[in-house]
Amino acid sequence: DVEKDKSSRPPNVLVIMTDEHNMRTLGCYRELMSQDQAYVWGADVNVDTPFIDSIAKRGALFTNFYTVAPRCTPARGSFLTGTYPNIHGATVNDLPIKDTAITFAQILKEHLNYHTAYMGKFHLNPEDEERKEVFGAPHGRSFGFDDIRYLWNRGHYKFMIEDANNNIQAYSFHDADKFVNKTGVYTTEFLADRALKFIEEHKQRKDDHPFALMLSLPDPHGPNYVHAPYSDMYKDLMFQVPKSAIHAMRKHPALPKWSKLWTKVMDAGTVPQKRMEQHLNRMNKARKRMHFYRPILGMVKAIDDNVGRILNKLKEEKLDEDTIIVFTADHGDMMGEHGRDEKQTPYKTSAGVPFIISYPKKVTPGKIVETPYSAVDFVPTLLNLLDLDLTTTNFSFDGIDFSSDLSSPDGIVLDEDALIFTADTWDGTWAACATNKYKLVLSNSDIPWLFDLEQDPDEIHNFFGHEDYLHIYEGLKVHLLNAMEKYEFPLRQGTVLLNRPACWETDDIYEFSLLSMNASCYDIGSLHNSEDACHQQAVRTVCPLTCNNFEDDSSGHILHNATLLDCEDIAKDPKQLCLDPQIKLFCIRTCNDDVTA
Numbered sequence: 001d002v003e004k005d006k007s008s009r010p011p012n013v014l015v016i017m018t019d020e021h022n023m024r025t026l027g028c029y030r031e032l033m034s035q036d037q038a039y040v041w042g043a044d045v046n047v048d049t050p051f052i053d054s055i056a057k058r059g060a061l062f063t064n065f066y067t068v069a070p071r072c073t074p075a076r077g078s079f080l081t082g083t084y085p086n087i088h089g090a091t092v093n094d095l096p097i098k099d100t101a102i103t104f105a106q107i108l109k110e111h112l113n114y115h116t117a118y119m120g121k122f123h124l125n126p127e128d129e130e131r132k133e134v135f136g137a138p139h140g141r142s143f144g145f146d147d148i149r150y151l152w153n154r155g156h157y158k159f160m161i162e163d164a165n166n167n168i169q170a171y172s173f174h175d176a177d178k179f180v181n182k183t184g185v186y187t188t189e190f191l192a193d194r195a196l197k198f199i200e201e202h203k204q205r206k207d208d209h210p211f212a213l214m215l216s217l218p219d220p221h222g223p224n225y226v227h228a229p230y231s232d233m234y235k236d237l238m239f240q241v242p243k244s245a246i247h248a249m250r251k252h253p254a255l256p257k258w259s260k261l262w263t264k265v266m267d268a269g270t271v272p273q274k275r276m277e278q279h280l281n282r283m284n285k286a287r288k289r290m291h292f293y294r295p296i297l298g299m300v301k302a303i304d305d306n307v308g309r310i311l312n313k314l315k316e317e318k319l320d321e322d323t324i325i326v327f328t329a330d331h332g333d334m335m336g337e338h339g340r341d342e343k344q345t346p347y348k349t350s351a352g353v354p355f356i357i358s359y360p361k362k363v364t365p366g367k368i369v370e371t372p373y374s375a376v377d378f379v380p381t382l383l384n385l386l387d388l389d390l391t392t393t394n395f396s397f398d399g400i401d402f403s404s405d406l407s408s409p410d411g412i413v414l415d416e417d418a419l420i421f422t423a424d425t426w427d428g429t430w431a432a433c434a435t436n437k438y439k440l441v442l443s444n445s446d447i448p449w450l451f452d453l454e455q456d457p458d459e460i461h462n463f464f465g466h467e468d469y470l471h472i473y474e475g476l477k478v479h480l481l482n483a484m485e486k487y488e489f490p491l492r493q494g495t496v497l498l499n500r501p502a503c504w505e506t507d508d509i510y511e512f513s514l515l516s517m518n519a520s521c522y523d524i525g526s527l528h529n530s531e532d533a534c535h536q537q538a539v540r541t542v543c544p545l546t547c548n549n550f551e552d553d554s555s556g557h558i559l560h561n562a563t564l565l566d567c568e569d570i571a572k573d574p575k576q577l578c579l580d581p582q583i584k585l586f587c588i589r590t591c592n593d594d595v596t597a
Contacts, residue, residue, distance in 0.1 A: 010386045014215070014323055015213070015328070016307060017217070018303060023329075027046070028057075040244075042238060046297075055358045060367035061367070063368060064352070065352065065372075067351055068374050068375050070424075071092065072330055074093075074426075083396075084376060084487040085425045102143075102395065103143045107144070116211070117213045119191050121154065122216065125153045127153065136148050137151060150194050156221055159178070159185045160190040191215060199313050219302065234294045234298055237297070238284070242338075243458055244460055245337060245340075249261065253462070253508045254507035258346075258430045258443040262339070262341065263336060265341075296333070328353055344424065367408075369414075372434055377400050380401040422434075423491065428491045431492075433480040449462045464500070477498065498558060499555065502588070504585075505544065521545070521546045524546050554587065558583060570590055
């Protein structure tokens with residue numbers, strides 16, 4: 001009986017992944033935020049996303065879902081394999097995943113008889129200069145995806161055309177004039193058309209093979225261009241400078257040393273502090289900023305409309321009740337928050353991503369999951385939803401299965417003890433862990449940063465060292481240090497301050513009332529009468545290095561090449577160890593005594 005066979009087979013799987021996507025651009029996420037969090041660029045700066053929102057209404061939305069590394073390649077590798085970058089091998093952009101990596105597509109194909117396809121940007125294969133084809137994959141590197149006609153490795157092409165012989169040409173935004181008034185050629189629409197055709201062909205086959213399609217859309221990643229009519233939809237919006245960027249540019253407080261003012265349209269890093277207020281006022285009206293950010297909303301709107309087309313096709317083909325639908329992104333986009341664009345930091349809108357999943361048979365509709373999860377958790381969860389008994393296989397995952405959260409009757413799911421890990425696997429500058437309430441960031445350039453995500457959702461202030469947060473820091477530190485070792489985060493081989501050095505200075509601008517000036521310690525040191533300024537106790541307290549106001553080594557530990565050391569340990573080999581600037585700062589007396597000895 002064909003109908004009986006169909007009812008017993010696993011559901012179809014559709015994964016839609018966007019590239020570099022700020023979750024504030026999605027209506028279903030804004031609905032769950034306070035007014036100031038939902039509209040960081042202004043009360044009228046938003047884009048309606050009814051079709052993506054509808055997936056959340058029919059399923060579950062995750063408010064604390066993270067990538068394991070806010071870079072394209074390592075993030076995608078972890079999502080597809082359920083393992084951290086040290087296992088799948090793609091620790092940095094353009095470094096391919098290992099030939100031996102196993103994706104969810106391969107498992108579904110080999111164990112559950114799925115017909116699999118990948119359409120869009122892959123970014124997990126090597127760049128082969130001798131291989132001229134843009135589309136497809138090198139021999140043996142399709143990783144379980146049967147249909148890879150519309151897969152390409154990297155590049156953010158804006159237009160695509162396919163001729164009668166199925167030859168495909170890709171074009172950049174520089175070729176936009178060739179495609180004026182043409183439909184079906186903008187990449188998002190082109191890929192959606194192929195997804196629709198794939199679904200139609202699946203329906204026509206009338207076999208017992210379910211499908212698994214991963215649709216990887218290259219937008220809203222830059223270049224910030226979108227085809228008409230989306231190019232004009234948001235042309236009058238004015239993007240205010242976000243609150244977190246204002247604090248960063250005023251240095252009140254200054255950014256952590258692992259985050260720099262970096263944006264293509266703010267120029268904040270070159271503006272003298274005395275002219276910063278004028279600069280901020282100009283930025284709220286600057287045409288360059290508006291032209292940069294407006295197309296992002298247009299790209300999101302185009303994505304939503306085409307998601308709607310795909311959802312309608314599933315319903316039309318009577319597949320909507322029998323398809324697991326996932327909408328997510330590889331990593332976030334800060335869009336000016338903290339004075340930065342794009343990703344590469346542990347901030348929520350960089351390392352945090354949208355994750356929405358629906359499946360009427362097993363996912364309670366309208367569910368909100370506040371428990372933190374990350375990209376490595378997707379594959380084990382998917383396999384459990386498909387009732388694949390992992391105990392009968394040899395597969396191993398770093399992630400955990402959260403399918404029980406999806407089927408529970410609770411409208412809101414929260415495990416306050418759960419935490420995730422994310423890291424800079426490129427330069428190894430930082431690693432972080434987060435619960436639903438707190439986030440700890442360790443780095444090779446700064447003291448620990450502890451964010452209180454409830455009290456300070458903008459992630460502006462550092463609560464490290466505050467008496468009420470000491471136990472929180474100690475608990476998260478243990479978890480993060482263990483994860484750094486277990487998952488081989490590059491930071492573990494660096495030098496990491498775990499306690500505040502006795503002579504620590506920040507880049508903050510302070511109000512020194514007795515000096516009648518607002519200044520940073522750097523500014524104090526640049527004064528012609530800096531010695532006079534350092535006679536003020538307030539200055540000496542916050543600027544101990546500038547004022548040579550230090551006597552003792554720091555207490556506590558420093559992590560150096562995966563080993564915990566204190567200053568007594570440093571004193572055993574000062575000539576070598578004191579060459580490290582962080583160690584020299586932490587054990588300043590020991591290292592200075594060694595120099596003068």
